[in-house]
Amino acid sequence: MGNGATAAAGARPASSAKVKPNQQGGIAILQWFTESWLFQTFILLCIVANAAILGYDAHFGEQNRYHSLIEQWNQYFLYIFTAELVLEFLAQGFSRYIRNGWNIFDVIVVAISYIAVNPAISALRTLRVIRVFRLISAVPQMRRVVEALFSAMPGIIGTFAILCVVFYIGAVMATTLFRDADGFHDLGQSALSLFALTQFDGWGDTIRSLSATHPYAWVFIMSFTVIAAFAVLNLFIGVIVEAVQAAPKEIERETMQEVEQLSEQVADVQETQEDAATVQRNIMEELRALRAEVAAMRAGLAPPSQ
Incomplete structure (x- = not known):
């Protein structure tokens, strides 16, 4: 009887030592519901x-x-x-x-x-x-797009800095070359006019008005438009597309982490079940030992037969 009790008592601390705390936290039923x-x-x-x-x-x-x-x-x-x-x-x-x-x-x-x-x-x-x-x-699809944009933010900021440099150089050159023309009297007006040109807002009208006094203005306007509107602005698209393409890889990595966490939880459940089975087996052995001792005691106390 003493040996069975000792074995059962030794199994309980071992099982409690193997059980890991809940890594997810919170209330399980509410987690399932939400x-x-x-x-x-x-x-x-x-x-x-x-x-x-x-x-x-x-x-x-x-x-x-x-x-x-x-x-x-x-x-x-x-x-x-x-x-x-x-x-x-x-x-x-x-x-x-x-x-x-x-x-x-x-x-x-x-x-x-x-x-x-x-x-x-x-x-x-x-x-x-x-x-x-x-x-x-x-909506998960919207979340992925926003997360891709945020992951592309360093590249977007770098591209924006390049665009600012291009606009500043263009504004200085345009103010120097076309100061007497409308929309190019100072640095601010030149920057706004060049920004409108990159959006193709009044592009033809601007070239015609400048060509009246500056015959070779179209060279500068076309060069700036190609650099700013087509080359630099397309960098934004390239950076964003790259980030969107990389988003599925990030989602796959997060999914693998969740799978690993679930695998750990399943392993914990299996260990807990094995420990519970061990404790139950020890308890049954102890009960059998107790029954044997009780039967032996009853046999010893039984009156002798006539």
Whole structure:
């Protein structure tokens, strides 16, 4: 009996030592609920409906007959979005929740919506439409595009710096060459005129007006347009396309990390089950030993037969 008790007692600490803490954090049932397609579809429909009634109210003005009803539903939607944030916070836990940038984005949008509710400042009411930005965080495809843009931000900033240098050099040259022409009297006017030329706004009219006094102005205009409008601006497209193409690789890497985490959780569950089976087997052995001892004691105490 003593040996069986000792074995069972030794198995329990070993099993407890192998069990790892929950790495995900939060409440499991809420995590399942917030990640279900039913909950996510409901939130997506609420965002779309909220955007629709805001557009209707803005189009027809505060004098429309549904204005008071729209204001009431705006409050309902705000409460729904707040409840969503609370549920996701409880489901994910504090550390995991704040590590997700989209969660912080949702909190900021909802907080701004509460500020926009203040009726004392009418200008703040326009901030209600910012709530529609939550459509980006609710749709995975939109999230990927925004994440690709942010990942391409260093390249975009570098390309923008090159474009600024090109415009500055062009503005200095244009002011020096065409100072007496309209739109080129100073550096600021030249920069604005060159920017309009890169958008092909009045491109032909500008060349004709400059050619009257500067016959070779078309050489400078065409050269600048080719460099700024076609070469440098296309760099933006190239940087963004590269980032979008790299986005699936990043998603694949994140998916592999999630698979590894799930594999670790499955391994933990298997270890826990094995430990529970070991404890159960030891308990059964102890019970059998107890039954044998009780039977032996009863046999020893039984009166002798006549």
